[in-house]
Amino acid sequence: xxxxxxxxxxxxxxxxxxxxxxxxxxxxxxxxxxxxxxxxxxxxxxxxxxxxxxxxxxxxxxxxxxxxxxxxxxxxxxxxxxxxxxxxxxxxxxxxxxxxxxxxxxxxxxxxxxxxxxxxxxxxxxxxxxxxxxxxxxxxxxxxxxxxxxxxxxxxxxxxxxxxxxxxxxxxxxxxxxxxxxxxxxxxxxxxxxxxxxxxxxxxxxxxxxxxxxxxxxxxxxxxxxxxxxxxxxxxxxxxxxxxxxxxxxxxxxxxxxxxxxxxxxxxxxxxxxxxxxxxxxxxxxxxxxxxxxxxxxxxxxxxxxxxxxxxxxxxxxxxxxxxxxxxxxxxxxxxxxxxxxxxxxxxx
Amino acid sequence: xxxxxxxxxxxxxxxxxxxxxxxxxxxxxxxxxxxxxxxxxxxxxxxxxxxxxxxxxxxxxxxxxxxxxxxxxxxxxxxxxxxxxxxxxxxxxxxxxxxxxxxxxxxxxxxxxxxxxxxxxxxxxxxxxxxxxxxxxxxxxxxxxxxxxxxxxxxxxxxxxxxxxxxxxxxxxxxxxxxxxxxxxxxxxxxxxxxxxxxxxxxxxxxxxxxxxxxxxxxxxxxxxxxxxxxxxxxxxxxxxxxxxxxxxxxxxxxxxxxxxxxxxxxxxxxxxxxxxxxxxxxxxxxxxxxxxxxxxxxxxxxxxxxxxxxxxxxxxxxxxxxxxxxxxxxxxxxxxxxxxxxxxxxxxxxxxxxxxxxxxxxxxxxxxxxxxxxxxxxx
Numbered sequence: 001x002x003x004x005x006x007x008x009x010x011x012x013x014x015x016x017x018x019x020x021x022x023x024x025x026x027x028x029x030x031x032x033x034x035x036x037x038x039x040x041x042x043x044x045x046x047x048x049x050x051x052x053x054x055x056x057x058x059x060x061x062x063x064x065x066x067x068x069x070x071x072x073x074x075x076x077x078x079x080x081x082x083x084x085x086x087x088x089x090x091x092x093x094x095x096x097x098x099x100x101x102x103x104x105x106x107x108x109x110x111x112x113x114x115x116x117x118x119x120x121x122x123x124x125x126x127x128x129x130x131x132x133x134x135x136x137x138x139x140x141x142x143x144x145x146x147x148x149x150x151x152x153x154x155x156x157x158x159x160x161x162x163x164x165x166x167x168x169x170x171x172x173x174x175x176x177x178x179x180x181x182x183x184x185x186x187x188x189x190x191x192x193x194x195x196x197x198x199x200x201x202x203x204x205x206x207x208x209x210x211x212x213x214x215x216x217x218x219x220x221x222x223x224x225x226x227x228x229x230x231x232x233x234x235x236x237x238x239x240x241x242x243x244x245x246x247x248x249x250x251x252x253x254x255x256x257x258x259x260x261x262x263x264x265x266x267x268x269x270x271x272x273x274x275x276x277x278x279x280x281x282x283x284x285x286x287x288x289x290x291x292x293x294x295x296x297x298x299x300x301x302x303x304x305x306x307x308x309x310x311x312x313x314x315x316x317x318x319x320x321x322x323x324x325x326x327x328x329x330x331x332x333x334x335x336x337x338x339x340x341x342x343x344x345x346x347x348x349x
Numbered sequence: 350x351x352x353x354x355x356x357x358x359x360x361x362x363x364x365x366x367x368x369x370x371x372x373x374x375x376x377x378x379x380x381x382x383x384x385x386x387x388x389x390x391x392x393x394x395x396x397x398x399x400x401x402x403x404x405x406x407x408x409x410x411x412x413x414x415x416x417x418x419x420x421x422x423x424x425x426x427x428x429x430x431x432x433x434x435x436x437x438x439x440x441x442x443x444x445x446x447x448x449x450x451x452x453x454x455x456x457x458x459x460x461x462x463x464x465x466x467x468x469x470x471x472x473x474x475x476x477x478x479x480x481x482x483x484x485x486x487x488x489x490x491x492x493x494x495x496x497x498x499x500x501x502x503x504x505x506x507x508x509x510x511x512x513x514x515x516x517x518x519x520x521x522x523x524x525x526x527x528x529x530x531x532x533x534x535x536x537x538x539x540x541x542x543x544x545x546x547x548x549x550x551x552x553x554x555x556x557x558x559x560x561x562x563x564x565x566x567x568x569x570x571x572x573x574x575x576x577x578x579x580x581x582x583x584x585x586x587x588x589x590x591x592x593x594x595x596x597x598x599x600x601x602x603x604x605x606x607x608x609x610x611x612x613x614x615x616x617x618x619x620x621x622x623x624x625x626x627x628x629x630x631x632x633x634x635x636x637x638x639x640x641x642x643x644x645x646x647x648x649x650x651x652x653x654x655x656x657x658x659x660x661x662x663x664x665x666x667x668x669x670x671x672x673x674x675x676x677x678x679x680x681x682x683x684x685x686x687x688x689x690x691x692x693x694x695x696x697x698x699x700x701x702x703x704x705x706x707x708x709x710x711x712x713x714x715x716x717x718x719x720x721x722x723x724x725x726x727x728x729x
Contacts, residue, residue: 055686066450068456326688
């Protein structure tokens with residue numbers, strides 16, 4: 001009996017150690033990915049580890065087959081294409097609003113592309129470098145078309161649905177105070193419930209980031225019954241972030257974004273990039289597509305980096321159209337500067 | 350005189366006219382006795398019956414009669430207008446048809462889904478085998494070790510021609526089963542040791558166990574998960590990462606351990622002192638006394654609260670959603686993020702709820718049987 005129990009204890013101990021070892025082993029196998037050597041660590045590992053949203057329509061979400069898709073996800077893919085010409089060499093780590101910063105700080109992810117607003121404190125005290133703004137978002141309002149509200153100023157005395165906890169509620173209060181607008185907030189935690197309260201008429205308006213409003217609107221049975229007001233009451237510049245001190249990696253991510261925007265400016269698309277690389281005589285195009293100069297090598301990637309990225313994913317406009325147009329987002333401030341928007345790329349030369 | 354006689358006869362219990370014995374048995378009598386015994390009972394019964402019937406009819410209408418089972422696809426985009434036109438009067442089960450594999454297996458590579466499916470089957474087989482009385486011997490240990498190793502091999506792959514699947518791609522039901530099975534399998538022995546330690550006469554051991562239980566029980570599970578996922582990596586040397594799932598697993602195990610320890614301790618304290626003294630009088634050592642006399646009786650007494658805690662923890666594993674692990678519930682929530690399927694949350698929650706119900710109901714049913722069989726000697 002005693003022997004039996006001893007065996008039992010030993011076996012349980014062995015099982016525990018075995019299971020723990022099984023779970024730790026792959027984690028330990030990851031190459032360290034901190035300090036200035038991020039790029040080298042990524043290359044040695046052979047995959048990019050990208051922190052993305054756990055699920056936000058249009059930006060990052062797994063489809064029915066479990067494949068990650070979205071605007072932010074395509075930025076992860078672009079980095080992998082620049083490094084290895086293979087969009088599949090990305091491991092996606094879903095991160096929540098709470099653990100995204102730790103995941104980047106601790107080196108659990110190499111790159112965070114997760115609708116993260118670029119702010120001074122995040123750039124400095126959290127120790128991140130934002131490498132650009134891939135989406136200009138801002139807080140807006142959605143109302144029923146039948147309400148006759150045309151601008152946010154008409155909302156005086158209105159009941160407004162808002163989710164608590166994020167900066168959304170704060171922005172709403174700040175805006176109302178600055179504009180001497182009185183309103184009754186209806187604060188509801190869960191997205192489905194807050195939308196339900198707005199749709200059922202408990203609130204006159206619903207406020208959140210414009211991108212969120214657009215996807216909510218497109219999911220309604222009759223989207224035309226709802227309109228997003230033109231006023232935007234806060235600035236939410238979203239962009240990819242890397243750790244401080246990763247200059248070479250930060251440069252790469254930064255210039256991939258500028259390259260995508262620049263390609264749209266030059267009219268280079270997934271369809272015509274091969275041909276443009278062969279025959280387009282414009283010096284800008286020749287440099288960007290690696291026919292002259294060695295921009296790629298300056299970023300320590302292949303000179304054909306932009307050809308590969310655009311052929312696989314398209315330019316900025318195509319990425320936007322593929323992911324964000326289906327959820328009802330207009331280009332708006334994300335149009336090119338030549339079209340009255342804010343997307344402007346420094347020259348690739 | 351005759352009055353007196355009559356009175357005496359009436360007063361004596363033997364002679365009193367007794368109510369006729371209840372001869373009418375069966376459904377009608379039961380209904381009359383229990384549901385319609387007074388006008389207020391009748392009113393409540395009728396009102397509840399009305400609500401029940403209304404609700405049942407409404408549910409059948411929603412779930413079956415008005416429901417839409419498939420929607421047409423245009424390329425890759427499902428056309429859900431028909432579902433939206435119902436405006437909630439019928440279920441759109443097409444969302445389950447489209448998303449069930451994602452809800453069950455998360456982002457696990459699509460063409461490899463047979464592996465997590467097999468893992469779920471192995472887990473269920475493991476539970477069934479462990480539940481059968483005839484396997485209650487040392488045979489169980491190699492069975493558990495073997496099955497859990499096989500599960501690890503299947504999930505990770507990388508050997509035997511299986512492709513390697515990193516942990517962050519795991520999701521759905523296997524995550525829920527892994528977290529709860531490993532969690533409770535390690536928490537239970539830990540709990541027994543801590544419960545014994547709390548009753549120990551050695552001050553160091555006792556303090557340690559009290560400290561552990563009170564500290565872990567004193568904070569919510571969410572904060573432990575946050576510690577594991579947000580704080581803990583910052584304390585590690587740079588570049589060293591411990592798997593996110595393992596961190597969550599340890600947090601859940603520690604939390605479950607503290608609660609189970611208190612349940613086990615309750616059992617230890619319920620045992621009459623005589624049992625301890627009798628065991629000592631027989632000259633048994635501490636471990637013999639505990640293993641042969643005390644624990645078998647104590648654990649048998651606390652089966653209901655034990656199973657209660659087990660069921661609670663099975664469901665608590667869904668809290669890992671806050672650290673970005675796709676367990677069953679999180680996968681369900683993520684499935685309805687896609688714009689085409691937004692707004693069909695109820696169908697997905699019903700589906701996920703049904704899966705949780707099957708597991709929890711099986712646990713509770715089994716524990717009822719176990720309790721009845723093991724405590725037969727206590728029945729009067």
